[in-house]
Amino acid sequence: MMPDLFRDDVLTLETPRLFLRWPTVEDVAQLARLAGDRVISDMTGIIPHPYSQDMAARYVGDARQWNSEGSKLKLAIVERREPENLIGMIGLRLTEPGEASLGYWLGKPHWGKGYATEAAQGLVDMAFMFTRLDRLVASVRVVNPASRRVLERCGFQPTGSDFLSLPAWNGAVPVETYRLTRNLWRSLKGWRTPVPSRSAPMAALG
Numbered sequence: 001m002m003p004d005l006f007r008d009d010v011l012t013l014e015t016p017r018l019f020l021r022w023p024t025v026e027d028v029a030q031l032a033r034l035a036g037d038r039v040i041s042d043m044t045g046i047i048p049h050p051y052s053q054d055m056a057a058r059y060v061g062d063a064r065q066w067n068s069e070g071s072k073l074k075l076a077i078v079e080r081r082e083p084e085n086l087i088g089m090i091g092l093r094l095t096e097p098g099e100a101s102l103g104y105w106l107g108k109p110h111w112g113k114g115y116a117t118e119a120a121q122g123l124v125d126m127a128f129m130f131t132r133l134d135r136l137v138a139s140v141r142v143v144n145p146a147s148r149r150v151l152e153r154c155g156f157q158p159t160g161s162d163f164l165s166l167p168a169w170n171g172a173v174p175v176e177t178y179r180l181t182r183n184l185w186r187s188l189k190g191w192r193t194p195v196p197s198r199s200a201p202m203a204a205l206g
């Protein structure tokens, strides 16, 4: 079960350029448009293609229900400068005691700006700070180097390979599996902390 903090729709996670917030009915059109791109279905394996506004509306309802029950956490990714404009989704799904699986996608026009990494790092930090989860896991298609890179930059370690059969795929496809334990996250946290700039703080150190 996710903590109470995640189960309230006022939850908003802030990262330097993004907000992660509960999806709302106002997001439906944009969700259908961006998630309707074939590549999103091909890489996530769970978003059907084609993807209609009705499907997106049902998904938003389901996501809000899962969030309030605490079985999953599904958050819209938005830019701080345009908080009403969904650009992608990110979430956690409880898989077994102490473990949750991380998933995300971004609309194609928003790729290549570091947003997925920023959103994933934010959610990973929140997960380990506010839950008792021991580890996060993720699976990535072998043909998806960008997503592998996102996981690596969050500190995830490869644990092997597998064949996964998800609803949007026609049969099983090869995936690489990843894991980030709480202990590793804790030790990497210091490594990820930005170094002080060379100006005032360094001068103050003498």
Ligand SMILES: CC(C)(COP(=O)(O)OP(=O)(O)OC[C@H]1O[C@@H](n2cnc3c(N)ncnc32)[C@H](O)[C@@H]1OP(=O)(O)O)[C@@H](O)C(=O)NCCC(=O)NCCS
Pocket (backbone or CB within 6 Å): 039, 040, 043, 044, 104, 105, 106, 107, 110, 111, 112, 113, 114, 115, 116, 117, 118, 139, 140, 141, 144, 145, 146, 147, 149, 150
């Ligand atoms: C995977 C995805 C979320 C990445 O989003 P993004 O915001 O563009 O990712 P970022 O900009 O944070 O980081 C991408 C990283 O991958 C790297 N990358 C991108 N394309 C790459 C490629 N073809 N080969 C190798 N690395 C690649 C980028 O250089 C960047 O690494 P860097 O920060 O070290 O330079 C986005 O492409 C997407 O939504 N894809 C479809 C859905 C999907 O794959 N979801 C994940 C399912 S596991």
